[in-house]
Amino acid sequence: MLETLDLTIIIGGTASAFAVYYLFRVARFRRRRQLRNTAFPEEWIAYIAKNFRQYIFMSQELKDELHGHVNVFLDEKYFEGCNGLEMTDEIKVTIAAEACILLLNKKDCAYYPGLRTILVYPDPYVADICANFGGQIVHDENELLGESTLQGVVIVCWSNVVGGGADSEEGNVVIHEFAHQLDQEKGFASGMPLLQKGIDPRQWQMIFSRNYESLRKKARRGRHDIIDDYGATNPAEFFAVATETFFDYPRQLLAQHPDLYMELKAYYRLDPVTWGAV
Numbered sequence: 682m683l684e685t686l687d688l689t690i691i692i693g694g695t696a697s698a699f700a701v702y703y704l705f706r707v708a709r710f711r712r713r714r715q716l717r718n719t720a721f722p723e724e725w726i727a728y729i730a731k732n733f734r735q736y737i738f739m740s741q742e743l744k745d746e747l748h749g750h751v752n753v754f755l756d757e758k759y760f761e762g763c764n765g766l767e768m769t770d771e772i773k774v775t776i777a778a779e780a781c782i783l784l785l786n787k788k789d790c791a792y793y794p795g796l797r798t799i800l801v802y803p804d805p806y807v808a809d810i811c812a813n814f815g816g817q818i819v820h821d822e823n824e825l826l827g828e829s830t831l832q833g834v835v836i837v838c839w840s841n842v843v844g845g846g847a848d849s850e851e852g853n854v855v856i857h858e859f860a861h862q863l864d865q866e867k868g869f870a871s872g873m874p875l876l877q878k879g880i881d882p883r884q885w886q887m888i889f890s891r892n893y894e895s896l897r898k899k900a901r902r903g904r905h906d907i908i909d910d911y912g913a914t915n916p917a918e919f920f921a922v923a924t925e926t927f928f929d930y931p932r933q934l935l936a937q938h939p940d941l942y943m944e945l946k947a948y949y950r951l952d953p954v955t956w957g958a959v
Contacts, residue, residue, distance in 0.1 A: 713792075716756055717749030725751070725774045732775040732843055735782065735928055738956040743785055750781035750790065759798045766803040772839060776801070779842070779855035782928065783863060786950035793862050797833035804840050827854040829861035831868070852909065853925050860924035864917055872916030880947055892941045893919045907933040928953055 726748075729736045736744065754777040762768045776799060784790045805824045828836040835858050845853040863874045872889060876882055892908075893916055899906050900913040907930050912922030926934045927945045931953035935942040946952050 712756075713753050716752040719749075719752050721748035721752065725770065728771045728774045729778045732771070733778055735953070735956070736778065740956075743951075746785055747778060747781055750784050750792070751777045753792055754781055757792060758796060761798060761800050763800050763802045764804075764806065766801055766839060768801070772801060772842075776837060776842060776855055779853065780859040782951075783856065783859055783924070783949065791866075793859065793866075795831070795833055795866060796835060796862055798835075800834060800836045801842075802836065802838050805838050806836075827858045829858040829865065829870075831865055835859065835862060853929060856928055857921045857925050860921040861917065864920055870917035872918075872920040874920070874948070876948065877950075880944075885944055885948075888940045888944050889916065889919065889923075892923070892938055907937050924949075931956075 736747070739747070751774060755773060758777075760768050760773050760776070762772075766772075780793070784792065805826055808823055808825050808828070825836075826838045826841045828834075830836075837854050837858060841851060841854045845851040845855075861870060864870045864872065867875055872893070873882065873885060876885060893913070896906055896908055896910070896919065897913040900910040908919075908926050909922050912919040923934075923941060923945065927942065927949070931942070934945075935954055942954075
C-alpha cells in the first residue's frame, strides 16, 4: 500500500510539473505572438536605419518580421552598460536588430534560449584570458570587441557595433557573437550549429571543413580572402566569421566560395545577394 502511495505521489508530481511547464510554454507563445504584432516605433526604425546598413536594403516583409523579433528580444533579454555606458533605446534596439537578423524566416524561433544578458562596453575592453600550457595555467590580458559565453551572456563593444553596422570593413561584432550563440545552443561551439531539417550534416561538414582548411592555408601564406583571417583560428570562429561575411559581403562570398554561400543561405533561409547594394 505504501509503495502504491509513493508511486501515486511521484506520478502526480510529474504530471503537475508537466502541466506547469505546458502552461508556461503556452503563455510564452501567446506573449511572443502579441509582441510580434505590436506596432514598431518610428524612432526605433530610424535607429536601425542609421546604424545597420543591411536594413536599408531588406524587403519590407523582412523588415516587418525583424521588427516583431526585436520586440520579443527586448522583452526577454536584459541589457547592462559597462564602464559607465548608459543604456539607451538606440543601443538596445540596434543590437537587438543585428542579433535578430539571424532569426529571420525561422519557424518556431527560439530567440537564443540560453541567453539572458547582453553586456555593452563603450569601447574595446580588456579581458583576462586563461590558458593551459602543459598543465600550467597562464593568464594573459587581451583587448576584445566581444564575447559569447555558455553562461547566458553576450558582450559587445558599442563603438564597434556602430562602426561595423555602418561600414562592412570593420566587421560586425553583433552578428559574429550571435552566430556563436547559435553554435553554442547544443552546449558547446564546434562550427556546426543545430541544423534544420533538409540540411545534410555530412555535406555541411565537408563544405565547411574544405573552406576552413583553404582559409588556413591562405592565412599562413599571407594571401587575401574575402573571409577574414580570424576565421582560420578554429572551426567555431570560422562559422562566426563566415556568417559576418555572408551578410557584409554576400556577392564576394558567393563568387569566391559558392558552396559555402549556398550552405549559409540554406541555414539562414536568407539570400543577401538579392538585397541590392549590400
